[in-house]
Amino acid sequence: MTFVEGPVTVTVPATSANLGPGYDSLGLALDLRDELTAEVVPGGTLEVTVEGAGEGTVPLDESHLVVRSMRAAFDIIGKQPAGLRLHCRNRIPHARGLGSSSAAIIGGLVLARALVAGGELILDDDTLFQKAAEIEGHPDNVAPAFHGGFTIAGEDDGFFAVRTAVDPRVSVVVFVPATGVETKAARGLLPETVPHSDAAADAGRTALLVAALSDAPEHLHRATRDFLHQEYRRPAMPESLALVDELRADGVAAIVSGAGPTVLAFSSGVESAETTKLLARCPAGWACHALSVDMDGVRIL
Structure with missing residues (x-):
């Protein structure tokens, strides 16, 4: 078993999970990418540098x-390198509900595999995905980060993910607040049980959302109505939920992205008049981006 010479670079897309009613199951890859470059070096040293999101705040040691x-x-493959040099160019904002941790996990696993000659023969895609979901704790973000596009994921005798179609007319605008919310804190606001009627309503909207994203985007507003998690999280992100309320009142299919606090609004093309109008509604101090759906997932450059 040998390591490849020279650096290897991978890029990984941002992701949005839940998409309203699809709590812990639905995910969408977005065309906003982190770029990770690593190489094996002699001497037993670890060198980590970061530019962009997380610069100056994330650890630069083995805990990264x-x-x-x-x-x-490398543990699965069966060989750890003597030393590593890693550089992260991060464009996905941290603690904003856009899958930065899933991008790091998928990027790290694929990067390590690519650094080993014949690594794909030892660490196949399914094993890699299982490990990614294990590290993250759930598969809804790692699935689109790995596969790209729109995915349905869950756990049933192991983690699984199915990629399904996305209508080419679908794009999004993300409204990213200046301050983040940790996923653990957002999850902590959710109740242990919910009314049966809410669960049934959410199941119906989730099924409709799969159809709407596949080839009927005119139904996205109705399909993105959530009954399970967003309202419970309002105390942690009142400005985000207020924006969701405002957009939905105007007929926009808006949801909280992942655990928040980013708000995602579905649109009809990154250069459409609808997108231009949505970008004009960006709150002061927030960062707003028009993004297409990323269909590639993680890529080795």
């Missing part, structure tokens, strides 16, 4: 999430 994910992949 990309490094931990790489180590997990």
